[in-house]
Amino acid sequence: MSLLSATPHQPAVSEREARQVAEAAREQDWRKPSFAKELFLGRFRLDLVHPHPMPADEDAERGEQFLARLRDFCETKVDSALIEREARIPDEVINGLKELGALGMKIDTKYGGLGLTQVYYNKALALIGSANPALGALFSAHQSIGVPQPLKLFGTQEQKDAFLPRLARTDISAFLLTEPDVGSDPARLATTAVPDDGGTSRSSGAESGGDYVLDGVKLWTTNGVVADLLVVMARVPKSEGHKGGITAFVVEAASEGVTVENRNAFMGLRGLENGVTRFHRVRVPAANRIGAEGAGLKIALTTLNTGRLSLPAMCVGAGKWCLKIAREWSAVREQWGKPVAHHEAVGAKISFIAATTFALEAVLDLSSQMADEDRNDIRIEAALAKLFGSEMAWLMADELVQIRGGRGFETADSLAARGERAVPAEQILRDLRINRIFEGSTEIMHLLIAREAVDAHLSVAGDLIDPDKSLADKAKAGANAGVFYAKWFPKLVAGPGQLPRAYGDFHPAGHVDLSGHLRYVERSARKLARSTFYAMSRWQGRMETKQGFLGRIVDIGAELFAMSAVCVRAELLRTTEAHGREAYQLADAFCGQSRLRVEELFGRLWSNTDDVDRKVVEGVLGGAYTWLENGIVDLSGDGPWIADATPGTSERENVHRPIR
Numbered sequence: 269m270s271l272l273s274a275t276p277h278q279p280a281v282s283e284r285e286a287r288q289v290a291e292a293a294r295e296q297d298w299r300k301p302s303f304a305k306e307l308f309l310g311r312f313r314l315d316l317v318h319p320h321p322m323p324a325d326e327d328a329e330r331g332e333q334f335l336a337r338l339r340d341f342c343e344t345k346v347d348s349a350l351i352e353r354e355a356r357i358p359d360e361v362i363n364g365l366k367e368l369g370a371l372g373m374k375i376d377t378k379y380g381g382l383g384l385t386q387v388y389y390n391k392a393l394a395l396i397g398s399a400n401p402a403l404g405a406l407f408s409a410h411q412s413i414g415v416p417q418p419l420k421l422f423g424t425q426e427q428k429d430a431f432l433p434r435l436a437r438t439d440i441s442a443f444l445l446t447e448p449d450v451g452s453d454p455a456r457l458a459t460t461a462v463p464d465d466g467g468t469s470r471s472s473g474a475e476s477g478g479d480y481v482l483d484g485v486k487l488w489t490t491n492g493v494v495a496d497l498l499v500v501m502a503r504v505p506k507s508e509g510h511k512g513g514i515t516a517f518v519v520e521a522a523s524e525g526v527t528v529e530n531r532n533a534f535m536g537l538r539g540l541e542n543g544v545t546r547f548h549r550v551r552v553p554a555a556n557r558i559g560a561e562g563a564g565l566k567i568a569l570t571t572l573n574t575g576r577l578s579l580p581a582m583c584v585g586a587g588k589w590c591l592k593i594a595r596e597w598s599a600v601r602e603q604w605g606k607p608v609a610h611h612e613a614v615g616a617k618i619s620f621i622a623a624t625t626f627a628l629e630a631v632l633d634l635s636s637q638m639a640d641e642d643r644n645d646i647r648i649e650a651a652l653a654k655l656f657g658s659e660m661a662w663l664m665a666d667e668l669v670q671i672r673g674g675r676g677f678e679t680a681d682s683l684a685a686r687g688e689r690a691v692p693a694e695q696i697l698r699d700l701r702i703n704r705i706f707e708g709s710t711e712i713m714h715l716l717i718a719r720e721a722v723d724a725h726l727s728v729a730g731d732l733i734d735p736d737k738s739l740a741d742k743a744k745a746g747a748n749a750g751v752f753y754a755k756w757f758p759k760l761v762a763g764p765g766q767l768p769r770a771y772g773d774f775h776p777a778g779h780v781d782l783s784g785h786l787r788y789v790e791r792s793a794r795k796l797a798r799s800t801f802y803a804m805s806r807w808q809g810r811m812e813t814k815q816g817f818l819g820r821i822v823d824i825g826a827e828l829f830a831m832s833a834v835c836v837r838a839e840l841l842r843t844t845e846a847h848g849r850e851a852y853q854l855a856d857a858f859c860g861q862s863r864l865r866v867e868e869l870f871g872r873l874w875s876n877t878d879d880v881d882r883k884v885v886e887g888v889l890g891g892a893y894t895w896l897e898n899g900i901v902d903l904s905g906d907g908p909w910i911a912d913a914t915p916g917t918s919e920r921e922n923v924h925r926p927i928r
Contacts, residue, residue: 301316302646303316303317310793311759311797312832323387327384330384349680355538363928371411373407386577386636389411391581394588401537402537408578408581413707415441421570427555427558434497440491440495441499442490446487447459447487458503460915461481461482464478464480480502485913489543494541495521495926502515516559517557528544536695548916572707576653576707583660584625588625595618626854630855631653631829634833654708655710656826656829661703662697675691676693679694721822728748728749753801767787770783778849780856799821803817803821816876827866830858834855835859
């Protein structure tokens with residue numbers, strides 16, 4: 269068996285075993301309908317998202333009242349330039365937001381929280397993130413992936429009573445999964461939590477019915493430097509009375525043996541309180557375990573189903589700011605006798621920013637409202653929102669820098685020093701870059717979404733490509749697959765997208781026609797499903813290695829989801845707002861731009877450089893092209909590529925600093 273490299277304190281895990289761990293952690297069942305899942309299967313279920321769901325009046329009123337207070341605070345108390353210069357959020361800013369109740373935006377009112385819906389929580393994050401992205405990241409990490417959300421979904425009543433009131437008002441939380449040599453492959457998790465069934469909890473000072481002893485090192489612990497409570501993922505060894513496996517724990521950051529060894533610094537989000545945390549013989553009461561032993565990854569992934577919506581929320585805020593700056597600057601900056609906005613090359617960038625911002629908000633609000641109503645399974649929608657939002661926001665910021673020219677590359681402080689408006693365009697580009705990596709990189713999101721997209725196929729035909737299955741199992745799977753595809757595939761030949769008057773509600777008098785775009789989505793969804801089927805027939809068990817193909821499949825699905833969302837949102841605004849006509853125009857522009865991207869992606873499904881790229885990679889790793897690296901000076905240091913994370917006592921100063 270070929271094993272992945274492992275340090276002595278890490279489990280040696282084969283590629284197949286790693287996949288099995290990930291597969292066991294994902295939700296297996298689809299108990300509720302999913303618009304995006306149906307889309308990947310070639311079924312355009314517009315009825316699942318139209319008419320656009322709406323928040324209850326009382327939820328909207330409570331949310332708007334909080335947003336008004338939050339806006340006033342952000343405009344008067346947050347100095348983003350100061351945070352950028354000093355690479356730290358002032359304690360008084362965090363404490364002021366605590367007093368507003370911002371720590372408890374998603375926590376139920378019975379625990380002292382604000383009880384905001386997902387829609388208004390995301391609007392709040394967009395607002396905070398526009399005031400300063402690092403500040404938005406702090407509050408997002410606290411509530412979207414920190415202690416409150418896993419407790420809400422999986423915690424006992426005793427845990428909720430003990431921790432949620434603290435988390436709603438005073439205590440900051442962090443989520444600790446990543447390790448120095450473990451990123452998106454949790455099967456190799458090295459941090460351990462060894463049961464001590466007769467132990468006494470030092471943190472409580474009372475008999476707890478048993479403790480776990482925690483040892484290991486966690487990397488990139490967002491909020492970890494200032495956190496009071498931690499969600500820690502650790503491996504429990506299997507033993508008598510203990511199922512074992514990756515398990516989630518609530519850990520007091522002030523516990524004996526917890527050391528924050530470093531506050532990390534990054535190209536963007538300079539105020540981010542992100543660190544390296546070491547655990548040495550840390551005793552955690554058994555009562556602090558969230559869920560059962562071995563359920564940690566499932567808890568993490570389920571938490572992220574809605575938690576991922578926080579990133580596109582801040583991407584929406586960034587898009588709105590990029591649009592505002594592009595509009596104001598392009599109207600006053602003149603070249604060759606007219607404002608640069610009237611030059612087609614610049615105007616195309618402005619149109620892209622405007623249309624894409626509208627699309628990101630449409631995707632976010634639709635996904636968030638569906639999360640609030642809990643009628644649909646949104647695991648794919650939230651993942652698509654994160655993927656699409658992070659990629660498109662980065663492109664919008666890059667276009668803004670280009671529109672601003674040399675001023676886009678210049679820092680806000682430098683602009684102000686020579687008497688011009690301090691526009692932090694280069695900062696927003698740096699701050700947004702991490703979103704393509706946070707909470708699942710683009711590459712991992714492609715694989716995660718692709719796995720969900722082909723779930724129906726694997727459910728009926730998976731045993732056919734599983735080398736461990738018997739001939740009898742394969743025969744049974746073949747029969748089941750034959751029945752499924754005999755019913756499913758013929759439905760991909762024709763549909764409403766071929767009827768000229770389908771979706772006529774989206775062509776009201778006096779407005780541009782969006783019905784044609786929805787017909788395109790319907791036709792493309794069937795084409796996407798056929799393409800997936802052809803690929804599975806062609807590659808079978810090798811399908812999972814075709815990551816380039818799978819990534820393009822997912823990107824097509826993301827575009828089709830976004831097109832659907834903008835049309836539904838435009839129709840909502842037409843019937844409820846004064847600017848419905850303009851919303852239709854933005855939706856039309858986005859769909860036109862999106863269709864061009866979709867056609868390119870479809871073409872690249874079968875005409876690409878994937879095979880030659882693979883050969884070049886083999887040559888690079890084999891040293892065939894080292895001559896190409898001649899003629900430079902490498903400024904890298906001499907240290908190891910990956911820091912040693914051997915468990916043991918810390919030899920570093922503890923830089924943990926709780927904010928009070």
